[in-house]
Amino acid sequence: AQKVTQAQTEISVVEKEDVTLDCVYETRDTTYYLFWYKQPPSGELVFLIRRNSFDEQNEISGRYSWNFQKSTSSFNFTITASQVVDSAVYFCALSEGQGGSEKLVFGKGTKLTVNP
Amino acid sequence: DGGITQSPKYLFRKEGQNVTLSCEQNLNHDAMYWYRQDPGQGLRLIYYSQIVNDFQKGDIAEGYSVSREKKESFPLTVTSAQKNPTAFYLCASRLAGGLNEQFFGPGTRLTVL
Numbered sequence: 001a002q003k004v005t006q007a008q009t010e011i012s013v014v015e016k017e018d019v020t021l022d023c024v025y026e027t028r029d030t031t032y033y034l035f036w037y038k039q040p041p042s043g044e045l046v047f048l049i050r051r052n053s054f055d056e057q058n059e060i061s062g063r064y065s066w067n068f069q070k071s072t073s074s075f076n077f078t079i080t081a082s083q084v085v086d087s088a089v090y091f092c093a094l095s096e097g098q099g100g101s102e103k104l105v106f107g108k109g110t111k112l113t114v115n116p
Numbered sequence: 117d118g119g120i121t122q123s124p125k126y127l128f129r130k131e132g133q134n135v136t137l138s139c140e141q142n143l144n145h146d147a148m149y150w151y152r153q154d155p156g157q158g159l160r161l162i163y164y165s166q167i168v169n170d171f172q173k174g175d176i177a178e179g180y181s182v183s184r185e186k187k188e189s190f191p192l193t194v195t196s197a198q199k200n201p202t203a204f205y206l207c208a209s210r211l212a213g214g215l216n217e218q219f220f221g222p223g224t225r226l227t228v229l
Contacts, residue, residue: 009156035217042202045159045220091158102147102166102210103174104218106158 002027004094008109021077021090021110023092082114105108118143122207127226137192137224139207148190148213153204201228208228
């Protein structure tokens with residue numbers, strides 16, 4: 001069965017610190033997709049990134065970077081030089097199968113607070 | 117503006133009453149989803165629909181019902197059989213095929229008194 005574990009329930013940092021959010025997943029499929037979503041206080045989930053199981057290249061987008069390691073079943077998310085606007089709950093999610101995101105299994109989320 | 121609309125943002129109901137949550141999208145997406153979020157929990161899938169007039173149960177479908185009569189609409193009814201209906205409900209949609217992510221609506225916070 002699929003499972004996503006985000007062991008960090010809450011993280012608090014001071015602005016400009018780097019912070020890494022951990023995500024560990026379980027799946028028996030060889031084809032799967034991993035996602036990160038951001039949920040600001042308004043409640044709506046915002047898509048950040050999708051990664052397929054065949055692409056282990058790390059990705060960088062501005063201050064955001066993602067490290068995908070199949071050997072440890074992890075898909076960690078790093079925010080560099082954090083800002084107050086980064087405060088949100090971040091969810092890691094997993095989808096199995098060829099089609100991608102028919103069904104997503106979410107972790108419980110990590111609440112990030114960035115203090116000025 | 118293209119997007120997903122959920123209304124209302126906040127909804128209050130008395131225990132024992134059925135209530136229907138609205139979800140509309142004008143993105144021409146094929147698939148639509150309903151999730152429930154409880155404090156400190158991730159999102160859990162209630163129902164999803166990949167085409168009109170067809171839908172499947174998710175992980176926690178008991179006490180809920182849905183319909184998909186139109187491509188753009190996927191209302192969720194929370195029935196009196198749902199034991200703990202107070203939660204934040206999120207609707208999502210997705211273009212079928214390929215590697216398309218789910219887009220989410222703003223959510224409806226349901227409180228049953």
